[in-house]
Amino acid sequence: xxxxLEKLVNCFSSLPNIGKKSATxxxxxxxxxxxxxxxxFASAIIEAKQNVKLCTVCQSYSExxxxxxxxxxxRGIDTIIVVEDNKALEAIEETNEFNGKYHVLHGIIxxxxxxxxxxxxxxxxLARLNEDVKEVIIATNPSVEGEATAxxxxxxxxxxxxxxxxxxxxLPVGATLEYADSITLLKAIEGRTEF
Amino acid sequence: xxxxLEKLVNCFSSLPNIGKKSATxxxxxxxxxxxxxxxxFASAIIEAKQNVKLCTVCQSYSExxxxxxxxxxxRGIDTIIVVEDNKALEAIEETNEFNGKYHVLHGIIxxxxxxxxxxxxxxxxLARLNEDVKEVIIATNPSVEGEATAxxxxxxxxxxxxxxxxxxxxLPVGATLEYADSITLLKAIEGRTEF
Numbered sequence: 001x002x003x004x005l006e007k008l009v010n011c012f013s014s015l016p017n018i019g020k021k022s023a024t025x026x027x028x029x030x031x032x033x034x035x036x037x038x039x040x041f042a043s044a045i046i047e048a049k050q051n052v053k054l055c056t057v058c059q060s061y062s063e064x065x066x067x068x069x070x071x072x073x074x075r076g077i078d079t080i081i082v083v084e085d086n087k088a089l090e091a092i093e094e095t096n097e098f099n100g101k102y103h104v105l106h107g108i109i110x111x112x113x114x115x116x117x118x119x120x121x122x123x124x125x126l127a128r129l130n131e132d133v134k135e136v137i138i139a140t141n142p143s144v145e146g147e148a149t150a151x152x153x154x155x156x157x158x159x160x161x162x163x164x165x166x167x168x169x170x171l172p173v174g175a176t177l178e179y180a181d182s183i184t185l186l187k188a189i190e191g192r193t194e195f
Numbered sequence: 196x197x198x199x200l201e202k203l204v205n206c207f208s209s210l211p212n213i214g215k216k217s218a219t220x221x222x223x224x225x226x227x228x229x230x231x232x233x234x235x236f237a238s239a240i241i242e243a244k245q246n247v248k249l250c251t252v253c254q255s256y257s258e259x260x261x262x263x264x265x266x267x268x269x270r271g272i273d274t275i276i277v278v279e280d281n282k283a284l285e286a287i288e289e290t291n292e293f294n295g296k297y298h299v300l301h302g303i304i305x306x307x308x309x310x311x312x313x314x315x316x317x318x319x320x321l322a323r324l325n326e327d328v329k330e331v332i333i334a335t336n337p338s339v340e341g342e343a344t345a346x347x348x349x350x351x352x353x354x355x356x357x358x359x360x361x362x363x364x365x366l367p368v369g370a371t372l373e374y375a376d377s378i379t380l381l382k383a384i385e386g387r388t389e390f
Contacts, residue, residue, distance in 0.1 A: 001285065002258040008243040011236045015221050026210050028281060030240055031247055031256060038244035041206045042237035045225055048203040049233035052226055061226060063197040086223060090196065 005031070057128065059121040060104045061086050069093075069102060076100045078134040082125060082153060084108050084141055092139065103128065108140055108149040117152060126156065135163040142169060200226070252323065254299045254316040256281050264288075264297060271295045273329040277320060277348065279303050279336055287334065298323065303335055303344040312347060321351065330358040337364060 001009070005027055013023035030038055054060070055067035062068075069075065079100035083089050089102050105120045129136070136157050140146035154164045169187035171180055180188070196204070200222055208218035225233055249255070250262035257263075264270065274295035278284050284297050300315045324331070331352050335341035349359045364382035366375055375383070 002247055002256060004239075004243050004246045004258060005256065008239040011239045014232075015224050017217070017220070022212070024282065024285075025212070027243065028256075029210050030243055033244065035244060037209075038240055042240040044199075044203040044206045045233055045237040045240075048199050048222065048225055049228065049230060051199045052197055061197060061200065061223075063199060087219065090219075 054104075054121075058102050058104060059106060059124055060089055060102060074099075077132045079137065080125075080128065080133060080135075081137045081139050083139050084146065084149075088139060088141070105140070105149070108143075108145045109152060110145045120149075122153070122156070125153075126160075129157065129160045129162060133160075133162055135165060137165050137167070139167050142167075249299075249316075253297050254301065254319055255284055255297060256299075269294075272327045274332065275320075275323065275328060275330075276332045276334050278334050279341065279344075283334060283336070300335070300344070303338075303340045304347060305340045315344075317348070317351070320348075321355075324352065324355045324357060328357055330360060332360050332362070334362050337362075 001024075008027040008030060009020070009023045011023075012018055012026045013020050015023075018026070030041070033041070051063050052061050053063070053065070055062040055070055056065050057070040058067060060067050060069070064071070076099055079098075080103050081089075081092060081098060081100065082103045082105060083092070084105055084107065086104060089104060092098055092102075103121070103125045105122065105125075107115055107120050109115060109117055109120065125136075136153075138150040138153050140149050150166050154166075157164045168191055169184065170191055171177070171184065171188045177185065196219075203222040203225060204215070204218045206218075207213055207221045208215055210218075213221070225236070228236070246258050247256050248258070248260070250257040250265055251260050252265040253262060255262050255264070259266070271294055274293075275298050276284075276287060276293065276295065277298045277300060278287070279300055279302065281299060284299060287293055287297075298316070298320045300317065300320075302310055302315050304310060304312055304315065320331075331348075333345040333348050335344045345361050349361075352359045363386055364379065365386055366372070366379065366383045372380065
């Protein structure tokens with residue numbers, strides 16, 4: 001493999017879930033592209049990095065200083081869903097059911113990875129908690145770190161006199177009990193709802 | 196998702212085996228990079244495309260007009276292994292056992308994909324078949340198209356009075372018969388070797 005190609009392979013393999021073999025395949029694909037396609041790819045990377053900043057309100061990725069969701073006056077300002085990253089925000093938006101606002105933490109508290117609360121967009125969240133906000137829904141991922149971050153945020157926000165909630169644990173829709181892991185099953189029993 | 200980000204996602208999802216969801220994850224990773232890292236990535240793409248050309252002899256990817264393998268006078272010139280692409284060449288090189296030359300076709304004959312012999316580096320292969328070449332080993336992948344391409348090349352090369360061979364079919368080393376597919380098993384029986 002040529003040195004230039006090796007450099008490109010290393011770039012690709014620095015991306016998440018791309019191993020050496022996949023990175024090599026991707027790099028070869030670049031070589032098969034036309035000059036225009038390769039240039040367009042390179043420009044897309046540079047432009048994304050240059051143009052996409054954080055919304056000054058909710059900290060989601062945005063090309064304007066205030067993102068379209070924060071700028072949308074049709075959306076309620078009384079509920080804020082707090083998510084770990086933009087991917088989670090988009091997953092919730094795709095349900096087409098939530099009409100409030102978001103806040104993106106850009107990570108979770110993880111002592112193992114040396115990520116503390118100060119590295120997350122938490123003070124930006126607290127700055128938003130004025131009298132209009134009635135509820136903050138913590139929607140971190142259902143992992144140990146996600147849970148710890150949720151508890152940390154809960155303790156921080158409660159003193160503001162704002163309702164703080166957490167997404168429900170339970171069986172995913174369409175699942176069979178047989179294949180559910182026992183922790184999920186236990187959470188589903190604990191969180192049972194009455195008819 | 197912002198328009199610039201969407202453009203980057205589309206670039207990533209044009210790559211092989213990268214679906215929409217993976218492409219989104221990769222694009223977000225670019226946003227998390229430092230400006231320097233993102234620029235280095237973009238440059239790596241442009242440089243690879245600009246610097247890596249085809250070796251004028253074997254048609255493999257190379258930064259010189261003649262690649263290191265073709266330029267290496269320590270390697271035998273009597274055997275040429277014909278492969279579909281550079282990945283196959285590298286796989287064979289990794290065995291550290293073959294000391295001859297290669298020829299890269301850059302594809303296989305595939306009527307379904309509208310790829311005929313004229314789109315492959317076949318005339319460049321025929322141009323190399325001088326009196327020094329004693330054997331051409333066709334090492335296309337063991338697929339229907341790979342097999343058809345091998346047969347086509349075999350018919351083309353035989354009139355030159357050169358031995359043409361094909362990689363052996365059989366059980367992969369370490370496999371168990373129980374899990375081998377029946378065609379492979381049949382090929383292994385057909386190609387059995389005597390003690």
